[in-house]
Amino acid sequence: MLQTMQCTMRLLLVGFLVAASWLLSAQTLDYQSHQLTDEGLLIQTSEGQLTLRFHQPAVVEVFYQNEGVKQLPSFTLPPQPQLLAAGLETQGEVLYYGTDALTVRVATKPLRLSFLRDGEVFLAEEQGLFVHETLRGFRFQLKPDEKLLGAGQRVLGMDRRGHRLPLYNKAHYGYTTESEQMYFSIPGVISSHNYLLLFDNSASGFIDLGKTEADVLQFEAVAGRTGYIVAAGDSHQDTLQQYLQASGMPPLPPRWALGNYASRFGYRTEQEARDTVQRFVDKGFPLDAIVLDLFWFGPDIQGHMGNLAWDKDAFPNPEQMIADFRELGVKTVLITEPFMLTSSNRWQEAVREDVLALNLAGKPRTFDFYFGNTGLIDVFKPEAAEWFWQIYHGLMQQGVAGWWGDLGEPEVHPHDAIHRLPQGTATADEIHNAYGHEWAKLVFERHVRDYPTLRPFIMMRSGAPGSQRYGMIPWTGDVDRSWDGLKPQVELALQMSLFGFGYIHSDLGGFAGGETFDAEMYTRWMQFGVFQPVYRPHAQEHIAPEPVFHDGTTQRISRDFINLRYRLTPYNYTLAYQHSTRGLPLMRPLFWLEPDNPDYLAEKNSYLWGDAFLVAPVTKPGVASWTVNAPAGVWFDFFAGTAYQGGQKLEVPVTLETIPVLVKAGSFVPMIAPLQSLDHYSTEQLELHYWHHASVGQSEGELYDDDGHSRTSLADGAFELLQFQAHNQQDQQLNVSLIRQGDFPGMPAARQLMLVVHQAPAHWQQVQLGEQRFNVQPEALAEGETGAWRNQDGAIVVQFSWQQDTQLQLR
Known part of the structure; x- marks a missing residue:
């Protein structure tokens, strides 16, 4: 512990020296020549070589190699990355190097880089590179309205601008609602102006997010690689996807x-x-x-x-x-x-x-x-x-x-x-x-x-x-076993997810401390865990972390929610597929839906679980309702069925048995019956839930299925992708298309499908299934029987054997 404290003190001293005297450590690089090669654009400077390389259309690596400055390999990028050809244009003393998606503007007098998307500068070096003995790093300009997420695990609020933070992975035992330094630092930011900027350096250092100088973003380190990476796609989702395509997509975990x-x-x-x-x-x-x-x-x-x-x-x-x-x-x-x-x-x-x-x-x-x-x-x-x-x-x-x-x-x-x-x-x-x-x-x-x-x-x-x-x-480390430990978990997960760590999760129930068992706090954490990527209660043993050792009420509620977790496996596994193929994290921020809404960028409690769900964990005791920051659109209470108009903050009623979980109108959610173990997982008996509303004209969803363990399922094409499409014709008729693509060993030849259309209008009384037509019955059909019936919640349930592409009409 003493050595860790000494290391931290050294970092603080180094950070103070850099913040106070950066001008002394700055170097002016003079442009001398350039050459376009298969390895990118090589620029010879007065101090060495500057290399620009594109890894994706909207991802560029910048690597300064000053003579006499020791370099280390990139850990962010694969050892043998695939490079993308880019074009070069010279206009007087300025070089333009780039693709249709992203351009690097190289000013030669003095040498400075700026980055353009659609012809507009979104990021620019201020001083750019600085190297002075054991200090090195970069300085960038910040715009007055710019907000910055990132820097990894910290409990600071979503917008980290105005902070100066250590880049040194360090345990924080028993943290609660504030932490500037934790287990997993990331030397990078995501801007509200939709770019990702990453200091490609593994050494101890600092990231100054406009703390020392309000209009300057500064990365600094005691050693390491003098390089950085810029990603800037068409949207925040595209930016993350392109960055992960360059850095490496997360592989599928075992199911x-x-x-x-x-x-x-x-x-x-x-x-x-x-x-x-x-x-x-x-x-x-x-x-x-x-x-x-x-x-x-x-x-x-x-x-x-x-x-x-x-x-x-x-x-x-x-x-x-x-x-x-x-x-x-x-x-x-x-x-x-x-x-x-x-x-x-x-x-x-x-x-x-x-x-x-x-x-x-x-x-x-x-x-x-x-x-x-x-x-x-x-x-x-x-x-x-x-x-x-x-x-x-x-x-x-x-x-x-x-x-x-x-x-x-x-x-x-x-x-x-x-x-x-x-x-x-x-x-x-x-x-x-x-x-x-x-x-x-x-x-x-x-x-x-x-x-x-x-x-x-x-x-x-x-x-x-x-x-x-x-x-x-x-995971988010040794969190305190308390309400205050529960509160920052959404913030921590979203910040890590935005850099590709989509399986980030917490020790459910909290890990550290706690003298007595708080059943309500524990229950709320277990409920929240259903909509986290990994469901793992874990704690010090003096209070059992496993629900099976607690009172009957705690067991009953926990069991119900764990069973819900298992019922949602087809949906959750599809989120894992989307994470591995498109870079989409399982937990997603609200600002992805409305990137210009500053309230959503700051939101650290409500979040999206995939495309369908909006979740807001309850983090205070004794509440009868809970605030949910709901994006535009119609949302339905997953448990009660109540409809809400989004675009505002909602007060959603809760009991000890529920937390706010809303489903977006037009969503498809595949589900199965509960299982004792996912070893027995199968989509042969499948429920497909659809939430209908007149305001939604068209929508779609998907389900990914494979054997659950083969490492090369995606690469080999050994999987099936089920696609669902809905088209609402002014509430007079709902057309549903069910499409099957692909195959894998052990794939069900046919699925016994139960299509559940929630909020189905009362005047819908007939279903057309291919060439078959049948009336909606008032009572449930026998298992395996083909037909349709209306359940006690008013949803229409259509039962049939699904073997090939199928069209349905409800009217």
């Missing part, structure tokens, strides 16, 4: 990752783990995974980190345990950490194999922190990465299904630790923010190599831009 987890700090014995899983089964709770914290390799919190082998006294038959869990549809996930204690069973092996970060004398760098005296695995060294992977590989041979990487900031990282990259050595301060990224990379790439058909599951606390392409599933 079971969307299920319910049993998780705590921690299960101390095999019998305790078995009893917990059985309790879920006995109480009728779905369950897809159990997460084992550090007691799987040692009986105590301190002294055993680095063993990374089963403690056979506590877990005498781990392979049988894992196999038995598998029979129940429950996958086993193990925690691992990058620290190797000198007291661990593997210490001598780690020293002998030379897999640890070194001190300045070339020996393993050891230091003290909470868990004991330790070294740190040098994940940047290829041989060390391979050694570390062999431990994972051996455990996977025993049946382990997924990995939880903890403390990967790293939580303690001495500044004088030396790491060995293929390109040469680097100090901790040079690559600190890329440590978790490189850790995820080694697990992902070797998993793909050794288990090429199986999707990895890699949950980690810290990373860097680009980590999403290695399947990283991050």
